[in-house]
Structure formats: C-alpha cells, structure tokens
Amino acid sequence: MSVKLAVLGHGVVGSGVVELFYKNKKNIEKRAGKEMDIKYILDLRDFPDSPYSEKFTKNFDDILNDEEVTAVAECMGGIEPAFTFVKSCLEKGKSVSTSNKELVAEKGDILLATAKKYNCNFFFEASVGGAIPIIRPLHKCLAGNDITEVSGILNGTTNFILTKMCRENMEFSKALELAQKLGYAEKDPTADIEGHDACRKICIISSLVFGKHVYPKSVYTKGISDLQLCDLEAAEVLGYSVKVIASVRKLDSGKILPAVMPMLVSEDSIIYGVNNVFNAVLVTGDGIDKVMMYGRGAGKLPTASAVIGDIVNSVQHDNNVVSQMWESAENNDFVAPVSELESRWYFRVPIYCDKVVDESYTTDNGISFVTSKKLSFSEAVKKAEELKALAYIPVME
C-alpha cells in the first residue's frame, strides 16, 4: 500500500512541492523505498485548472481524520492556523515537514516535544536556507563534533541588494526596487531588510546546535537600511565585502551569542564569494574545522526540494529522530548580550580626524580603516564616539 501525503497550503512553496513530487515521483519512491502519493492539498482558494484539482480540500479535518495520511507538508506560513494544524497532525502520529521558519523559531520546542511523545517526526530542513542541506548535516553528519560556531548568509534578498550595491554602485533604494521587480523582495520588505527573517533562521540553528530554544526577541538584529554606499566601496578597497551575517558562537562563559548584522567579510573567506540571492552556512567544529553549505536560500522549487527530502526521511524512518531535538527555555539567560561580541571593526571617521591609522582609505566621505585589534561591541561604540565615527561595522572573524 502506498504512503499517503497531504500538503497544507498551495502558495509558492506548497505548489512547488506538488510540482516537484509528481515530476520526480519515480525517483522519490525509489529513494524512500515505498510507493507514495499526495492524497490532499489544503487551501481555502479554488484551483479549478490544477491537474490535481480533485485532491483539493478546504477542510483540514479531512486530512486530520484520514488515518491513511501518515506524512504532511506544512507550507502555509505564519503561526496560526499552522501551529494548531501541525500540532494536531503530530498528535495523530502523522510526521510533519515544514518550510515555515516563523513557526519553528517561535514554537519549535513544543512541536518537537509533541513529535517525540507521539513517536513521529517534526522536520524543518526547508525553514533554513531553502534548498541547502543544513539542518540534517548539523545534527546527523556532524554529530561527532563539538560545534562552536555557525555563521552565514541566511537571507537572499539582502544579499542580492548588497551585491548590486557593491558591484554596480547601485544605491540601496534602487537595489531594493530591482529586488522587488525580480520577485526577490516582498512589497513590504521589512522582514528581510531589517534582518528579522535571518534572525528566525539563526534562532532555529542556535536551538538545534546548543539544545535550548532561542527566541527571536533575545537576538540582536540589525538590517541594511542605513548602510552607506561609500562604506561598501571603502570596504572593497580594504579587501572586504559587506554581508548580512547571521551567526551564533559559544563563548568561554558557556553562554551563546547569536546575532544578525552587517559585517565585513574578508576576501580570504569562502563566504566572500557568496553573492546575489545565494545563501551559505559556515559551521565550525572541533572535528571538521570548517564546513560550508551553499545554495539557493529561497524560491519555489529549491524550498520544495528541502520539504520533499524531509518527507522521504519521514517515510524511511517513521520513529522519532532523537538527534534533532531541543528543550524549551523559560528564559534566554544562556544568551549573552551583543555587548560581548568581540571582533575587529571597520570605522569611517571624518577627514579632519587627527588619528593616524595604517592601511586606511581616504575619500571625500572620510577616512576608512579596520582595527588590527579585536574590540568588544561596547568598546567599539565608545571608540566610535571618541573618533566621532561616521560609520562602524564589525568584521567577521
């Protein structure tokens, strides 16, 4: 008997899941070792022209109460009704794969505990880095490591905008407009531009790697809307490119420090070459040293690929996967404040500044340089005041 699936939501990702599943059904079944079919697609809208129109339902209970359905893809987005639907499915022993980063970042601990209790799986490879294998490598392939840091580019929209600004000297507003025109940015681009999207993703990674739920509100998050083109240009001359880096690091104190902010990336770093809408995640551990995964972090088929990868895993292993688990956290007191972040810093100071600095770059916009010593975030703020700095940005180490 074939495994019956349901897809919740028929927007960009949900319709991609259906499309990719039927395109590669034979191969997918071979990988899963079982015959599979999509029995239901849940959406409140009508899709009379869909070749799968007979599978559509507007009633979630059709899916919940059908015992034949053992694996569900949640591609609706948002917290509700996604949370209620996913939790109910898990309570019936149906494994769920989701692309919904907001849901995982806010409610992951609860849903993982539910999946464990009912011996099924809550998978979310698609919620971070789209097509890129990240979640499974982190808890499976790298299970032998003490992972000390994960950092990367987790938002394609801002990376596209920064690439345009850096490479084509395009102003921020023009680059944003182009991103919207190409469908890379939403009409209301706030979640991308201000770093909230990347923040949710680094919360998911932090929770998975360090074992306790990290909430978005505990994470220092800074976007790109006030970046100046002249700083991007100066950074390039100094051998860096500016990227929005989402990172989490284990500190000597035992606390962890997650953060999202623009940083200077050296041309010697493999992250330097990650441009346009591409995402990348660099993992540091005591066995691996450094490993990077790179690819398309969003989009219909890339995200669908990750959802289907998860479904194949649900079908192969229907018992709960223990390595992908984290605890609830009443408070986030294991999260260090950003003031403890230590790095070298880029400063741009006024031309009339009498500070002598090596390897600086002087333009009409000021003198730009990178400190040779590391400064904590608080020290950098103090130094910026002292120097009357026009801009200051940390360097990714």
Add this chain to the structure above:
Amino acid sequence: MSVKLAVLGHGVVGSGVVELFYKNKKNIEKRAGKEMDIKYILDLRDFPDSPYSEKFTKNFDDILNDEEVTAVAECMGGIEPAFTFVKSCLEKGKSVSTSNKELVAEKGDILLATAKKYNCNFFFEASVGGAIPIIRPLHKCLAGNDITEVSGILNGTTNFILTKMCRENMEFSKALELAQKLGYAEKDPTADIEGHDACRKICIISSLVFGKHVYPKSVYTKGISDLQLCDLEAAEVLGYSVKVIASVRKLDSGKILPAVMPMLVSEDSIIYGVNNVFNAVLVTGDGIDKVMMYGRGAGKLPTASAVIGDIVNSVQHDNNVVSQMWESAENNDFVAPVSELESRWYFRVPIYCDKVVDESYTTDNGISFVTSKKLSFSEAVKKAEELKALAYIPVME
C-alpha cells in the same frame, strides 16, 4: 545497555575516530539517543602507551564473534583484508562505516547488497570529501531532485599544489615538495597527482546518484604532472583558475559521463574560491538548481568526524537505509566516453600562429585564449593539432 563499537585500524583516521569519540562522547550519545562505547580497536601493531591499550586486539574474530558489537568503523584502507572483514561484519548484522574510498569504489555494490540482505548498514560518508557532508545530503536531503550533474574538487593535495602554483608562481616540483613536507602528500604521490584518488571518489558519487556501480577503470582520469605554470598564469589573466575537477554529468543520450581532469574554473563560479587543501562538491538538480558543500577533504579529525556521523546514524536507525543503494553493473556501457565531453576550451598556441582571436593573452610562451563556442573533446583534440597548440584544457561550465 550501551551500544558497543569496534574500530578496525589505528592509523591516522582510526586513531582520530577513537580520539574524537572520547572527546565528545557525551554529546555523541545525546545525538544517538543511546549510551555508546568502543569495545575493540583492531591493529597488528602494539600501542602500549595508548590510554585505551586494553581495547586493542590483533584478532579480528574477537570482534566478529562478539554479539555485543553492533557497529564497526573500518579505517584500515586498501581492498584486503578490509573487504573480507567488512563483508563478514555485515553478514553478522553489524553495521559498518568506512573511510576507505578504494574499497567503496571497487566493492561498494557487493557490500551494499550484503548490508541490505542482513538488514544493517554500510555507510561511507568519510570516503568522499573527508569532513564534508556529501553522501547523506545526496541521497537524503536532495532525494526530491533529478540530479543531473555533480562536480567538484575532491583531492586536497592537488588543490594545494595548484593554489601554490597559481598564487605564488611556484613550480610544480617545488609545490609538491612543500605538500610532502606539510604532510598533505604521500612519499609516493602518484594516486593524488595522477587523479586516481579523485577518480575513486567520483566513482562513488556516480554510483550513488545514478544507481549503477561505476568502476574507476571506466573513468577518464588525467592529473596535473604535466601542467605548465605559464598556462596557470595565462588562465588567471583571462579570469580563470585551474583546478582538478572530478565530475559526472547525465547526457541527453541517457548515458553518464564521469571524468577527472584539470579544468579552467571561471572567477564567477563559487568553486573558484576553493583553495589550498579544501574540497568542494557542487550538485546540480531540477529542484535545487545548484548546491555546494565545502570543507576539509582529508586529515585525521575531519575524516573521523564523518565516520562518527555515520556511526551515530547506524545507532539511530539499525534497519537498512534504502536510499543509499546502487546496483552491480556487469559492464559500464552506460558510461559515455570522454570524447563526448562538451565545453569551451583554453588553448595556448605558438606566437607565430596566424589565428586571430579575441580576448587573448600573449607572452613569450605563446598566445592563450578561451574559445567562445563549446567543442567536444574530439573536436578540441583536432583543433589543437590544427593550431599546433602547446596546451589545451577544458573549461568547467
């Protein structure tokens, strides 16, 4: 009761497995969901000073006949006795994780069939790309894709040598000497330099992705020993870097074309930034577009990390993993000859050549240029004769 492991071989990788396992034992057990311990280490040599000296045995039967041992790490290398030992373990239902690329490239089909028959696992993440998650992402995370091409840098030694040649204008022989001094190249460097090591790895990837065993002898393999420094310099001026690329591509004919050879990599490619001993694998599929995995492709702890990741998986899922499977192949007639390879080509022709070419680079060593049109391998050879070319190298597309 804790899961008992055995490690076959206590050389570089085997001793790394023991070291990393005990360093991160607590975390590893948490990921696996079970207590674990190493009960035996097999080696013919004596290690009286090892903190684990009581675990050593010279008798493989101690391991084979101990029913407590359910997972085995094979880190001996070579075909025999590794093949006999691994096969015997699988026939007793003990899952095996290996770092032995020669074994997998020559005998993978037989060992996978044995594992399937006895419902245990034969894992080999460590056999390709050291620390880098490749095997599991290919058959698990990317299971929803029709994968059409896999290409990358699968040998760190040659990549190190080429980086030194490109960046520091070091002659091949000097760079090889340095690699040997740093422990990146063996005393007899043939397997690395001539491409045999990368060939074994692309055989493993080809077999896994396309489902039939591809033998090393079916794969066109060319190394770097006759590369000229002047071609690397010319390539750089033209916007390329020279890398040994191991690749496999599905052709329109349905055949696959695996090959290992030096290629020009454009500075626009993410592979361009992969330098020194680092490896990287770029996967192309219809869902993901392109995904790359990057990291250390060799070394004690990086390789041990991959072996332990596999062991954790064996412990989590003791039933056979169906997605990681390929068939035996009596012959390799599904492998296309290299003459069918199509790409643009780099040529260096004598200065007295009267050919007019755009974007060429002229030095005392000749005129270097890259064709704007794709040529098949056979066409390129013909053109090289026609032009009396001093060198010709394909471009990675």
